[in-house]
Amino acid sequence: MANAGRACDTFPKLMRMHAAERSDRPAFRHKDRGVWRTWSWRQAYDNVRGLAEGLREAGVVHGDKIAIVGANRPMLYWAVTAAQMLRAVPVPVYADAVADEMAFVLENADVKVAIAQDQEQVDKLLSIRDRLPHLTRIYYDEDRGLSDYDHTDLQSLESLMAAGSAALQKDSGLARAMDASIDHGAADDASIMLYTSGTTGRSKGVVLAAGRSVAAARDTVAFDHLNDQDSQLAYLPLAWVGDHYMNYAQAYVAGSCICCPEGPDTVQDDLREIGPSFYFAPPRVFESMLTRVTIRMEDAGALKKKMFDHFIAHARRWGESILNRQPVPLAARLHYALGEALVYGPLKNVLGFSNIRVAYTAGEAIGADLFSFYRSIGLNLKQLYGQTEAFLYVTAHPDGAIRAETVGLPAPNVHIRIADDGEVQFKSPGQFLHYYKEAEKTAETLTEDGYVKTGDAGFFEEDGQLRILDRAKDVGKLANGVIFAPKYIENKLKFFPNIKEAVAFGDQKDFVTAMLNIELTAVGNWAERNGVSYASYQELAGHPRVYELIKGHVDEVNAALAREPRMAGAQISRFLILPKELDADDGELTRTQKVRRSFIAERYAPLAAGLYDGSEIADISTEVTFEDGRKGVISGRVRIADLSPHAPASKERAA
Amino acid sequence: MSERETLLSVSNVSLSFGGVKAISDVSFNIAKGEIRAIIGPNGAGKTSMLNVINGFYHPQQGQISFNGVMRKRMKPYEAASQGIARTFQNVALFKGMSTLDNILAGRALKMHKSFFWQMFRYGPALDEEIEHRKFCEEIIDFLEIEHIRKAPVGSLPYGLQKRVELGRALAMEPTLLLLDEPMAGMNLEEKQDMSRFIIDVNQHYGTTVALIEHDIGVVMDLSDRIVVLEYGHKIADGTPDEVKSDQKVIDAYLGVAH
């Protein structure tokens, strides 16, 4: 191949290289109709070329924006590469976005062509079509239910690909032109546009360059020794930087295999079947896995439960030391080995972790208990800290120096500094080019010497590891001047399996308060075992005994806060349990499940007021969106509970 | 609708249990390709009617003809081989088996390869098993129950059990599908899903559906024609609009003192 020697600085070039060098190695797998289908790098490359040719004939040219909406499917990943092959810019969109949110992104990005997974997404696109003047065509992957639709501007990807492949076969001129198009792809081409989740305000299109993306992925592939024997389960939203980096970019660099699950409900089973070697999940996924295991053990027989508890306790004592290759007494090692055979091994197998070499978590802080649980049973779980603007990695835990409360050392070739106001700033190989059509915002985010402002407040610990406190602009002060870091407190609350979400208030106030969501599975299970009957979520959330249970958790958090000199003054004085679950559909959470604090404060204004005016009970009525899009009103009285603070501990540091 | 070819006709059927009349002299027909509902208050004889249609009960009087053939006395299991599949009011699944095995059990009549080959899972029997597995996977995909493929059905929530039961009936590739209260005990969302599946089955596979359902709203939306029974007698028969405006039906449902 003429171009084999040339540097691979775009994803299409990488794919072409793999198609030549490891043509028969698996590149993609997808479970469909109960069977894993596999495509080799050669097959995938041919398919991508077919798609690209089809799109080219449909009029897609350099610089066009192509929206990609749906779950993880090989076809949609190929569409990403096909767009890049034409030097067009793919714009993945969150599949669970409601039509309105989708309209904003597609409008903002001037999308010309949209690629949808199935009928549901096509319907959404059609419903917002009149707001999108640039949109010319829609393509879909799964044809179920779409046969009766007007196909003037609608076509299946399958037929697009077939037509494209046929054209390339017949006309070698076209094939050469496609090769040339790949060659023309340049390192500073816009490679992809990822919309930020918009924790605050409207989301922005982060434009990432091809060469930088590849360079960043090369660094981390080397860092974690990934190669073409590895495989990963691609189940995170396509539009999230985590998926684009971990599954797409790293796989294209390393030549590893991208496995797509059958559907969102089968991820756990698919994980077990694939047994990936590399795994990435936000903390809430690890949390819900542990919740499931715990619930299963509650229901298990006495002997099984005893065995489980015994060996997990042993793992908690020694597991992390063994994983970190520290000296451990032989007896403890043997005991651990027995546990591996009886408990840890089967448990990891059930969770799909048997073959994992490296697992990462990011996106939110992870509870120390949760984190060390997985590490203690022998899963090499690490944290990283990243941003869409960095193309993910800013810091990562190195093997052997892992602590739950830090996010690790700067990633390879990343430079980090802490600004005077405590904000973390970085320069990274994958750093973004600019926000699409937002020059002003871009300028605001970059410093004059080219560092990216993360907006996060943090500091370096003595061993050089970075510790993130909170969003810089969220860090406030209580009226008496004590530092108030809401997310820090919220995270501590959320580490309890019974608490699903927490929203802390306190900036400019006399004391700290919190609104909480209970976790229905865990609390429901607890209720069942403790004879607490309830008819609805609302009733359970307001139950006096549930308040008692949660109050215990909040008190523990206060005790933990009291042990930290910086935080001891910001203990929670009052809290309430919200009568409904916070929901992204109601705008209370972002699509990445982060709480929108100020929005919630406004929406539940009577409750927020109640928290500070000393009342025992507050009334609320609020609109909710049901899953089928209908709206309704939830109203009720909410109790407010009081706590007394713990005395700040003298000098001793929390573990 | 009436121009359609008749698939099943029930003529002057009466059924009684030890002197208690469950069905008295009821006649109606089911046309090919339609969704036909049988409604009526509790104890109207709806389930007995379904049991007559699929051969669980033998009417003392009257005739049933299916596919143009007058039915003779038959054994309960023979309805299946004639192309009649059904679900049950209280979900009759093989509780100890997985979703997949339940649906595969629906293929019982479609498997022919000899017992000998099956024992060794070899040769033609293996090919056959794979074919059937593929067929069942299509159904699993259609009903969106991939995530419970291997789960023992006894442990599933009720709504999903109903779906698996529908899947097992579909595995029989029936010409007539009898559904006994397919939406009983479901919440609104599950009912919507189930309605969608029933319509899809009817439209895409051309399966004739006869169903009993209590939720009148669902019945009116779903069916082409409706038979109304009360105390074993037919009191109305027609399109949803006709039935809705029928005085006898209004009386029966709005509870004029009986």
Add this chain to the structure above:
Amino acid sequence: MMHLLYQIFIDPFVQMAGAPDLLVQTLWEGFVGGMLYALIALGFVLIFKASGVFNFAQGIMMVFAALTMVGLYEKGVPAPLALLLAIGVMYLLAVAVERLILRPLVNQPDIMLFMATFGLTYVLIGVGELIFGGSPKEVPTAQLGLPKGAYDIHAFGGLVSLQKIDIAAALIASIMVAALAVFFQKTRIGRALRAVADDHQAALSVGISLNQIWVIVWFTAGVVALATGIMWGARSDVSFSLQVIALKALPVLILGGFTSVPGAIVGGLIIGIGEKLGEFYWGPLVGGGIDSWLAYAIALAFLLFKPEGLFGEKIIERI
């Protein structure tokens, strides 16, 4: 007192450690017996699963089957042919049971069916005695290709003697158990059988004929009975007293559950081995005769700890 405790808790283990060859010999004999118990229990399990009947006649079916085979042989039929004919007779028996007992009694309370199997027991005894006479008969092992003699192995510091007929019995039992497991789990008929066991009405609705399944199940149980009868008969001889061995299947069922195939196998082995060990090492303490009740004692001891049996079906149902 101390002496008794010593005899119960210490001495047997000292003996085991002191003469490992005897221990191995005992374990082996227990294993062979256990496999045969497992086979008998399987016969019960099969029928119980498919028709919900505890088949009291299972023991006599074993004797009747073996008697038919041996009786035919004595009347001059070549042994292999006699075996085939006996299989044929078991098939006819299955058809007759379906026609004359199960079909008329369908939908009757289970106790009625149970009583009917009592009746079946006496019919089979009567017919058997009438045709083949009541005297014990010897199994023509050689003609059936079953080996005689023993392998004497010098090992474990002594001599372990493996009867060839025992090896054959263990082998045949293992093969049958494996075949039944495959049959249950992997074949269409096995699936239909499990379907019938789970829900009669639903099975009918998918076109499974209960009558066919019953014939198949009773026939399978008959073949299992024939194999067990011959194997057991070959170790002593075939007579009506053999049917008491079927009583040994009861503790196996208590242990393994009435519906579990793996339960029957594991239960059979536990009872078989436990019984031999108990008889050999603890039996002398009570002056022998321990084998008539030890199996039950073992089963009851297990039940104290696992009330649902070893693999008892935990029916998981949601309300």
